[in-house]
Amino acid sequence: MNASKILVAAAMLTLAASGSAFAFHDGGVAYCDGCHTMHNSSGNKSMSGGRNTALTGWNAAGKASTTQFQGNAFLLQGSDDSSTCLNCHAANDATGSGYHVMTFPAPAVNAAAPVERTPGGDFAWLTQTFPKAGYAAQSIGERHGHNVVAQDYGLTADATLLTAPGGQYDAKALSCASCHDPHSRARIVDANGTIAYAKPGQKVLPIGASGSYGAVADANTATGVYRLLGGANYSQMSYSNPLAFNADPPVAVAPSAYNRTEGTSDTRVAYGQGMSEWCSNCHRSIHNDNTNAANTALIHPAGNGAKLTAAANDLNGNATGTTIAALYNAYKSSGDLTGTQAASYSSLVPYEEGTGVIATLAAHADTTGTQTAGPTTGAENVMCLSCHRAHATGFNSMTRWNNNSEFLTVAGAWPDFAAAAGSDSLKNSNGMNQAVYQAAMYDRPASKFAYDQRSLCNKCHAKD
Amino acid sequence: MFMKKPTTRKKSIADALPTVAKWLLLAVFLLAGVNAEAKLDYLYNLSNFNGPIASSWVNFGIDTAQKELYVVNPSDQSVDVFDKSGLVVHSFGDDGEFGVIRGLTLDDSGTIYLLSNIGTHFRVFVANFRGALQEELKLEGLSPLFTDDFRPDRIFCRKGHLYLVDTQQFKVLMTDLRGRYEDGFSFASIIGVNYKKRSDFDIRGFTIDGDGTIIFSIPVQSQVYLLSPDKKLKSFGQRGSSPGKFNVVGGVAADDKGHLYVADTLRCVIMIFDRTDDFKFLGEYGYRGFATGNLIAPMEVAVLGDLVYVSQSANRGVSVYRFASE
Numbered sequence: 001m002n003a004s005k006i007l008v009a010a011a012m013l014t015l016a017a018s019g020s021a022f023a024f025h026d027g028g029v030a031y032c033d034g035c036h037t038m039h040n041s042s043g044n045k046s047m048s049g050g051r052n053t054a055l056t057g058w059n060a061a062g063k064a065s066t067t068q069f070q071g072n073a074f075l076l077q078g079s080d081d082s083s084t085c086l087n088c089h090a091a092n093d094a095t096g097s098g099y100h101v102m103t104f105p106a107p108a109v110n111a112a113a114p115v116e117r118t119p120g121g122d123f124a125w126l127t128q129t130f131p132k133a134g135y136a137a138q139s140i141g142e143r144h145g146h147n148v149v150a151q152d153y154g155l156t157a158d159a160t161l162l163t164a165p166g167g168q169y170d171a172k173a174l175s176c177a178s179c180h181d182p183h184s185r186a187r188i189v190d191a192n193g194t195i196a197y198a199k200p201g202q203k204v205l206p207i208g209a210s211g212s213y214g215a216v217a218d219a220n221t222a223t224g225v226y227r228l229l230g231g232a233n234y235s236q237m238s239y240s241n242p243l244a245f246n247a248d249p250p251v252a253v254a255p256s257a258y259n260r261t262e263g264t265s266d267t268r269v270a271y272g273q274g275m276s277e278w279c280s281n282c283h284r285s286i287h288n289d290n291t292n293a294a295n296t297a298l299i300h301p302a303g304n305g306a307k308l309t310a311a312a313n314d315l316n317g318n319a320t321g322t323t324i325a326a327l328y329n330a331y332k333s334s335g336d337l338t339g340t341q342a343a344s345y346s347s348l349v350p351y352e353e354g355t356g357v358i359a360t361l362a363a364h365a366d367t368t369g370t371q372t373a374g375p376t377t378g379a380e381n382v383m384c385l386s387c388h389r390a391h392a393t394g395f396n397s398m399t400r401w402n403n404n405s406e407f408l409t410v411a412g413a414w415p416d417f418a419a420a421a422g423s424d425s426l427k428n429s430n431g432m433n434q435a436v437y438q439a440a441m442y443d444r445p446a447s448k449f450a451y452d453q454r455s456l457c458n459k460c461h462a463k464d
Numbered sequence: 465m466f467m468k469k470p471t472t473r474k475k476s477i478a479d480a481l482p483t484v485a486k487w488l489l490l491a492v493f494l495l496a497g498v499n500a501e502a503k504l505d506y507l508y509n510l511s512n513f514n515g516p517i518a519s520s521w522v523n524f525g526i527d528t529a530q531k532e533l534y535v536v537n538p539s540d541q542s543v544d545v546f547d548k549s550g551l552v553v554h555s556f557g558d559d560g561e562f563g564v565i566r567g568l569t570l571d572d573s574g575t576i577y578l579l580s581n582i583g584t585h586f587r588v589f590v591a592n593f594r595g596a597l598q599e600e601l602k603l604e605g606l607s608p609l610f611t612d613d614f615r616p617d618r619i620f621c622r623k624g625h626l627y628l629v630d631t632q633q634f635k636v637l638m639t640d641l642r643g644r645y646e647d648g649f650s651f652a653s654i655i656g657v658n659y660k661k662r663s664d665f666d667i668r669g670f671t672i673d674g675d676g677t678i679i680f681s682i683p684v685q686s687q688v689y690l691l692s693p694d695k696k697l698k699s700f701g702q703r704g705s706s707p708g709k710f711n712v713v714g715g716v717a718a719d720d721k722g723h724l725y726v727a728d729t730l731r732c733v734i735m736i737f738d739r740t741d742d743f744k745f746l747g748e749y750g751y752r753g754f755a756t757g758n759l760i761a762p763m764e765v766a767v768l769g770d771l772v773y774v775s776q777s778a779n780r781g782v783s784v785y786r787f788a789s790e
Contacts, residue, residue: 043707
């Protein structure tokens with residue numbers, strides 16, 4: 001059989017119109033040998049090849065093999081599960097592209113910035129320890145995100161936070177599969193974001209497509225859940241959760257081209273519901289689902305019940321005279337509260353819409369700059385991702401902006417570690433050169449903010 | 465016009481035989497167990513005087529005249545030059561003079577062309593054989609296809625032409641050695657990719673052979689494509705994890721003997737195919753592991769004479785193999 005295909009351009013144009021996708025996951029479990037080797041043998045040679053004994057982490061001694069017919073733990077082909085994922089999801093890109101979540105190799109600190117711009121962030125920020133600047137604490141790489149262990153890609157366990165803050169998850173076990181279920185039993189079975197699971201004694205629809213981009217389940221097929229996130233009772237084979245997952249995956253819709261610069265327009269992921277509840281699977285004690293009208297819980301609310309209709313100071317003498325939503329809509333930048341609801345949305349401070357209706361969310365997922373409306377229904381709520389990115393950022397505590405110093409911009413420009421000694425620009429730089437700082441803000445120009453912009457906490461609280 | 469010279473297929477005795485005779489000949493070969501395999505023998509890792517140099521997923525440039533390999537490390541923007549024995553003989557670029565170097569290529573005179581990203585813009589610098597900056601190349605007369613969002617990430621020099629390739633936009637720009645526009649095109653539609661969905665189709669390996677055929681791999685399709693200068697398209701590849709199949713296909717390279725070298729990042733092998741014989745699989749080498757000659761997540765591949773260079777992850781550096789026929 002002739003193995004090659006000789007094709008001419010005209011014939012292929014017909015195929016182009018079909019727009020066929022060749023996704024690997026398609027919302028559920030992919031083909032098995034995409035990650036595993038069944039017998040640790042191919043062509044009568046060992047496939048797993050063992051692990052790097054000079055490194056530590058998930059693949060502890062005894063779990064890997066160089067012997068044919070004795071494979072790595074869980075029959076994986078990579079050194080560990082995150083390394084297996086990053087074989088596809090890391091890239092040596094010039095600019096962010098596709099499904100890449102890590103710039104690899106990571107750039108030297110301040111020589112260049114990680115280039116991937118997914119809403120979750122680029123794991124290469126974990127390798128970027130910036131020099132101390134000003135009075136603020138040093139911005140250390142391992143504080144920039146979730147420290148997944150990926151030996152082949154130079155990512156090591158968090159050496160400071162040994163368990164998940166607010167939980168018990170062991171930092172040494174943290175991997176992509178801690179959050180994303182590569183086999184994804186969870187699925188969305190209707191147009192309203194209802195989630196069901198394949199389990200013994202129960203029949204559910206098979207997964208037919210990704211559930212991250214607005215596809216809707218029909219009578220025959222379900223869609224996957226957002227980003228293959230693990231659902232209730234999700235547990236890896238490689239690690240037994242000390243706290244069993246008790247929350248369903250969130251419902252959300254991302255625009256299809258989500259890894260892009262936000263220099264000219266935002267990448268708006270339409271978050272629906274359940275994100276904070278899902279984060280609490282590991283960070284349980286941090287989670288406070290409801291607004292705290294009595295001001296007694298003393299923890300920032302985030303979750304389905306933390307509505308943006310909560311009372312707020314109207315800055316006109318009335319402590320509870322307005323709502324968080326109204327402030328969000330009015331806030332444009334430090335000192336400028338002339339914004340309107342129609343144009344107030346910022347992907348630097350996203351919120352959940354309080355709905356699981358896929359079509360509603362899909363209508364708002366956008367990269368064109370046309371979906372700029374802020375909260376209006378009264379159902380919207382604050383969530384963990386209102387302030388944090390899920391993977392990593394350039395800033396401590398994986399926040400979307402720098403909370404490590406007072407000002408985000410200085411004299412109309414991004415701060416700069418290369419600025420003159422003792423200058424405000426240097427003191428507020430987080431140790432980053434100006435170009436790197438701008439990259440960490442997803443390439444936005446400083447001109448989009450105030451001349452001396454303060455923390456974006458003020459998007460909701462307007463204290464500046 | 466883009467280069468019109470068609471690729472040629474070597475004539476063999478088999479071409480002159482009638483079909484029945486070809487089948488008989490094939491049967492004889494199969495029964496006799498004849499299988500013209502190719503082989504890669506591991507030689508060493510690229511080194512300095514202190515031993516092997518640690519690096520991950522570096523990019524390559526080739527100086528065929530001097531038989532030197534240029535290694536671009538995107539991590540620190542350095543360029544190391546290696547002689548045929550795999551020892552570094554010169555370095556430049558790490559002072560930041562060229563910005564973030566993405567790749568480089570050399571013309572027949574040894575002049576170096578460096579592709580650099582500075583912010584969201586790109587620049588092409590010209591340097592002498594020592595890597596000393598001579599000038600920035602000004603691209604002139606570009607068609608509208610290359611004036612807006614064109615962000616090349618690969619650069620090649622072949623037979624007096626510069627090729628700048630934007631693998632994310634599926635665009636190839638061809639200029640002369642002074643940067644003057646000669647030709648350019650988008651190849652998304654040629655390979656059947658909906659342009660709006662092109663980000664789903666990650667191009668990993670990319671090279672241009674001596675005849676101007678562009679060769680690239682797309683992992684999600686488990687395919688390697690060859691697009692000749694007259695826009696004739698060939699492709700091959702089967703998804704799978706057994707020998708000769710593509711699991712997560714990576715870098716590609718071509719030699720002047722008709723062989724294609726294809727890295728599989730997940731299976732950690734370098735596969736060899738015969739492009740003159742319907743991409744017949746000739747063998748694969750490396751295999752995942754930390755032992756001598758093994759590979760970890762191989763990515764870029766380059767060929768210089770009978771030497772095959774492979775970049776990999778985990779700071780495993782660049783492994784060098786020698787090609788041999790069996």
